[in-house]
Amino acid sequence: MRAQTSVQIREPYFTKVFKPVVFALALLPLALLGWGVWQDTLGANPIETITRSLGEWTLRFLLLTLLLSTLRQATGWVQGIRLRRMLGLFAFFYGVLHLLSYLWLDQFFDWAEIWYDIVERPFITVGMLAFVLMTPLALTSFKAAIRKLGRNWQRLHTLIYPLAVLGVLHFWWLADSKARTEVPLIYAVLLAVLLGERLWRWSVPRFSKIPVTR
Amino acid sequence: MLIKRPFDLTDNDVTDYALYQRRRDFLKTLGGIALIGASGLPLSAAAKSTFSTDEEQTPFDDITTYNNFYEFGTDKSDPAQYASIMKTSPWSVTVDGECAKPGKLNLEDILKPHSKEERIYRLRCVEGWSMVIPWLGFPLADLLKRFEPTSKAKYVSFETLFDPEQMPGQKRNVLDWPYAEGLRMDEAMHPLSFIATGLYGKDLLNQNGAPLRLVVPWKYGFKSIKSIVKISFVEEQPNTSWGRSAPGEYGFYSNVNPEVDHPRWSQRKERRIGEFRKRDTLMFNGYAEQVASLYSGLDLRKNY
Numbered sequence: 001m002r003a004q005t006s007v008q009i010r011e012p013y014f015t016k017v018f019k020p021v022v023f024a025l026a027l028l029p030l031a032l033l034g035w036g037v038w039q040d041t042l043g044a045n046p047i048e049t050i051t052r053s054l055g056e057w058t059l060r061f062l063l064l065t066l067l068l069s070t071l072r073q074a075t076g077w078v079q080g081i082r083l084r085r086m087l088g089l090f091a092f093f094y095g096v097l098h099l100l101s102y103l104w105l106d107q108f109f110d111w112a113e114i115w116y117d118i119v120e121r122p123f124i125t126v127g128m129l130a131f132v133l134m135t136p137l138a139l140t141s142f143k144a145a146i147r148k149l150g151r152n153w154q155r156l157h158t159l160i161y162p163l164a165v166l167g168v169l170h171f172w173w174l175a176d177s178k179a180r181t182e183v184p185l186i187y188a189v190l191l192a193v194l195l196g197e198r199l200w201r202w203s204v205p206r207f208s209k210i211p212v213t214r
Numbered sequence: 215m216l217i218k219r220p221f222d223l224t225d226n227d228v229t230d231y232a233l234y235q236r237r238r239d240f241l242k243t244l245g246g247i248a249l250i251g252a253s254g255l256p257l258s259a260a261a262k263s264t265f266s267t268d269e270e271q272t273p274f275d276d277i278t279t280y281n282n283f284y285e286f287g288t289d290k291s292d293p294a295q296y297a298s299i300m301k302t303s304p305w306s307v308t309v310d311g312e313c314a315k316p317g318k319l320n321l322e323d324i325l326k327p328h329s330k331e332e333r334i335y336r337l338r339c340v341e342g343w344s345m346v347i348p349w350l351g352f353p354l355a356d357l358l359k360r361f362e363p364t365s366k367a368k369y370v371s372f373e374t375l376f377d378p379e380q381m382p383g384q385k386r387n388v389l390d391w392p393y394a395e396g397l398r399m400d401e402a403m404h405p406l407s408f409i410a411t412g413l414y415g416k417d418l419l420n421q422n423g424a425p426l427r428l429v430v431p432w433k434y435g436f437k438s439i440k441s442i443v444k445i446s447f448v449e450e451q452p453n454t455s456w457g458r459s460a461p462g463e464y465g466f467y468s469n470v471n472p473e474v475d476h477p478r479w480s481q482r483k484e485r486r487i488g489e490f491r492k493r494d495t496l497m498f499n500g501y502a503e504q505v506a507s508l509y510s511g512l513d514l515r516k517n518y
Contacts, residue, residue, distance in 0.1 A: 107492075
């Protein structure tokens, strides 16, 4: 528990300033996309830009969500964990918009074509699966659900690990087989670091000095 | 299908389509002004072609800012950003292989005998988007005949410039450089096969493959090699850069074919740049009447 007090944000600031600022920042990518549509600055193929941007922000928020507990391990900043639900829900929020932009803007609700995509294209299959896994996490994120599910809530929410892996795989397989994997590789490395830290922490419990709290 | 009704919107129901229209009108006005300004210059000299489509043309700024030209980076916006580094003058093209008159020609000598014509062609990218582009140039066959290919010339292969200093994307190993493509001789000699030196009445910009590029409108865009520095007449089917990179995805023929999918992109539909809804992809990109006979007896599933 040592050194924790030094990195805490004073409580009133945390709830009244810090959290709302993070909330507003999390909406910024969406606002910028909206602005881009309005000003027509999204390039020749704005639908592609919108879908890809929303997808990347889904991944970014997933990684940020995972980062919070790693950050606590590294710096002792316990307060950050209280942002986890919000950032997790933002990951879901951008995931929903990403899926919607695919279903509506890209495929225009052509269900036959969408089904064909899911069955025929591994990167779509994996992306859909990631979304399916993300949904129960978002649906059980409110306090009553947490209380009701008890220990099972923790178990359920470990789904974030496989779904984050599927999300990165989705991005990886979308990229050219050889040509464009640099950006997906960055996400893969970041995710590997975040998951590796947890493996390390769980396999060597004596190193985790800070008790796990929700 | 059951859930079709609520989504049965028309294009007019969608705001950003209206925005598009407004931008298009604006661009058309701009284009009109530019044309009036430039009248007496190249465009009026360009002959109209019976091969041209009368479909709505993709705006100039879309054609010149949304490009795949990995020599300058893998993002669509990279070529417009970086291609100006490439020096297109002086430029020379080496012609070798099975022909009576091989040699190294200056760009001027390549262009001299040919009068330019305009060809408004559809362009279909394997990634599922398409454009309508008013090219300026001359038939590939006219160029190739000058070198008098022999009866041994079964294929013609092309190469793009290799110079990582001018093409920074080549510093990365994303494809086998130099970019290589090829056609069967009868495909190359087909009247639709075209060498473009300009578009919209202007000289080609570097990102579109200046100073001269191939245009094969019934094949996916990557067959239409840009910034050509080498033409070889060969006996055997040549290797292509994309074919070497992913042989299961990019065949030698790469004819636009809605029936044969790419593993990552369905080929049944396409988004015409500037349009909101997708449209059906046509066999041979709508040029079946002209080119289907080239492939009679060929299994297009195997020879994708």
